[in-house]
Amino acid sequence: MPTENAQGELLKVTFTHPMPYDWSIGLYGSRFFQEIKENRRFIGIRCHGCGLVYVPPRRVCGPCFTELTELVPLSDTGVITAFSVVNYPFIDPNTGAQRPIPYTYGYIRLDGADNIFSHIINETDLNRIRVGMKVRAVFRETEKMEGNIQDIRHFQIIG
Amino acid sequence: MARRVAVVGTGQTYHKSHRPDVTSREMIHEAVTAALADAELTIREIDAIVIGNMDHFESINYVDTYSVEGSGGVMKPIMKVSTGGTTGATVAIAAYYHVASGLFDRVLAIGFEKNSESDTTGAIITCSDPVWDRFSYSGAIPSLATEATAYMEKYGATQEDAALIGERDRNHAMNNPYAHLRRPFTVADIMNSPMLAYPIKLGDICPRSDGACACILAADGVAQKIAPKPAWFKAAAVRHTYTWFGDSTDYNKGLVSMQRASKDAYAQAGITSPVDEIDVAELYLPYTWAGLKWIEDLGFCGPGEAPKFVAEKNTHMGGKLPVNPSGGVISTNCIGATALLRVAEAAIQVMGKGGARQVPDVRNALATGFGGCFWTDVVILSSEKP
Numbered sequence: 001m002p003t004e005n006a007q008g009e010l011l012k013v014t015f016t017h018p019m020p021y022d023w024s025i026g027l028y029g030s031r032f033f034q035e036i037k038e039n040r041r042f043i044g045i046r047c048h049g050c051g052l053v054y055v056p057p058r059r060v061c062g063p064c065f066t067e068l069t070e071l072v073p074l075s076d077t078g079v080i081t082a083f084s085v086v087n088y089p090f091i092d093p094n095t096g097a098q099r100p101i102p103y104t105y106g107y108i109r110l111d112g113a114d115n116i117f118s119h120i121i122n123e124t125d126l127n128r129i130r131v132g133m134k135v136r137a138v139f140r141e142t143e144k145m146e147g148n149i150q151d152i153r154h155f156q157i158i159g
Numbered sequence: 160m161a162r163r164v165a166v167v168g169t170g171q172t173y174h175k176s177h178r179p180d181v182t183s184r185e186m187i188h189e190a191v192t193a194a195l196a197d198a199e200l201t202i203r204e205i206d207a208i209v210i211g212n213m214d215h216f217e218s219i220n221y222v223d224t225y226s227v228e229g230s231g232g233v234m235k236p237i238m239k240v241s242t243g244g245t246t247g248a249t250v251a252i253a254a255y256y257h258v259a260s261g262l263f264d265r266v267l268a269i270g271f272e273k274n275s276e277s278d279t280t281g282a283i284i285t286c287s288d289p290v291w292d293r294f295s296y297s298g299a300i301p302s303l304a305t306e307a308t309a310y311m312e313k314y315g316a317t318q319e320d321a322a323l324i325g326e327r328d329r330n331h332a333m334n335n336p337y338a339h340l341r342r343p344f345t346v347a348d349i350m351n352s353p354m355l356a357y358p359i360k361l362g363d364i365c366p367r368s369d370g371a372c373a374c375i376l377a378a379d380g381v382a383q384k385i386a387p388k389p390a391w392f393k394a395a396a397v398r399h400t401y402t403w404f405g406d407s408t409d410y411n412k413g414l415v416s417m418q419r420a421s422k423d424a425y426a427q428a429g430i431t432s433p434v435d436e437i438d439v440a441e442l443y444l445p446y447t448w449a450g451l452k453w454i455e456d457l458g459f460c461g462p463g464e465a466p467k468f469v470a471e472k473n474t475h476m477g478g479k480l481p482v483n484p485s486g487g488v489i490s491t492n493c494i495g496a497t498a499l500l501r502v503a504e505a506a507i508q509v510m511g512k513g514g515a516r517q518v519p520d521v522r523n524a525l526a527t528g529f530g531g532c533f534w535t536d537v538v539i540l541s542s543e544k545p
Contacts, residue, residue: 029290081408082410084301090298091281117292
């Protein structure tokens with residue numbers, strides 16, 4: 001029996017099926033989204049060890065390794081600390097479809113928080129966006145909110 | 160007191176964007192065979208193996224068992240270590256711990272990736288937090304781009320300043336027969352390449368490569384019998400900040416994980432002036448701005464000074480502190496192997512086996528790994544046993 005494998009016949013197998021997952025958001029993360037729905041503002045959480053206010057709120061301060069309990073109401077505004085306008089096409093593993101481009105990926109220091117929040121900024125013109133600009137969150141209509149990060153549509157520049 | 164440990168052999172595959180002729184385990188076998196040949200050892204003489212690649216990437220879990228005949232790990236102690244982009248350096252450091260502990264004399268460290276078998280951007284997106292970050296995150300490029308915008312804003316650096324890093328590394332790759340991208344590339348070529356995510360253009364960012372790398376580490380007393388010039392571990396440091404991007408990206412502070420890891424490594428190695436005491440650096444620079452910003456975090460020059468330091472050719476071949484004689488990550492990027500390649504290339508420099516890419520008279524060589532969410536590993540290898 002011949003065992004030669006003619007070159008040029010290098011085959012591959014393909015897998016294309018969706019694989020669903022469920023992720024727990026946790027106690028304070030759930031409160032974060034409920035606060036958006038009820039009061040259209042953010043909440044953070046303060047560490048009694050180092051005094052930092054984190055957003056989104058979480059149960060443990062990493063550097064102090066202590067449990068956090070003091071939720072802190074924040075507003076819906078912040079400042080751009082860094083950004084990038086995404087121009088290249090790619091398949092979004094969240095949806096299995098191409099994510100709409102261009103869009104602006106932004107890091108925002110929410111007023112009253114010490115760490116940085118990542119989201120989308122609705123300005124893709126490089127002449128109209130700069131580090132240091134003030135932004136405000138634009139939320140979904142309350143009845144359409146689902147308790148996830150997309151309840152925040154995007155941030156918009158307010159000056 | 161831990162035992163002294165040295166790299167005594169390295170091996171790597173050639174690198175391409177697509178290797179349909181091999182499976183991952185066959186590609187791993189090529190690198191392991193090359194490392195064993197370099198050290199003039201057989202697989203029977205290897206006591207333990209540490210292996211790693213990027214979780215999720217090829218949808219092959221348990222790569223330690225999946226790859227076992229390629230790695231030579233049948234019925235040997237073998238462990239998988241995976242820490243994101245830093246994986247390769249972490250694999251090397253875990254192997255170092257194995258030997259330093261006194262439990263194993265000769266340990267094989269392996270990193271690999273077949274980027275052609277996965278959607279790299281999609282896979283990287285799945286490394287970000289599913290609740291908070293995954294919706295807006297779009298892979299490595301834009302998160303790095305945010306660092307670049309913050310750096311340009313703070314210090315007035317230009318896109319041309321960054322492009323010089325790409326020109327340097329791509330030209331260095333011309334000297335490396337194993338590099339993936341080997342053709343001359345200029346600042347103008349980079350400036351004229353398509354904008355992917357402002358300010359990162361196609362020429363500013365690393366490619367996706369298929370490839371594997373292996374290093375053999377041996378204990379004091381054993382290493383000298385294997386290699387005429389072992390590359391001794393003087394330092395190994397690992398620092399991880401948070402996994403959420405918002406907790407790791409305060410650019411006023413700089414790349415904190417790299418500052419802390421390098422500070423720790425310099426203390427371990429007794430280095431007080433890195434730019435004077437380190438002879439060559441193989442840095443995990445996935446994009447051009449990293450070649451500016453991160454050499455400041457490593458203390459090669461002061462904050463905001465990198466554009467001038469690089470423009471004065473201090474980091475080119477022949478300069479005060481050559482960076483990436485291999486061509487670096489901008490020329491070759493098989494992600495799970497990429498940081499191990501930095502360690503291997505640093506070892507090659509110490510052992511004097513660099514051929515056309517050799518820096519003369521290397522005593523101390525520094526290697527870094529970068530990945531995850533702005534995480535850092537640092538390794539310092541030396542011709543002097545510490």
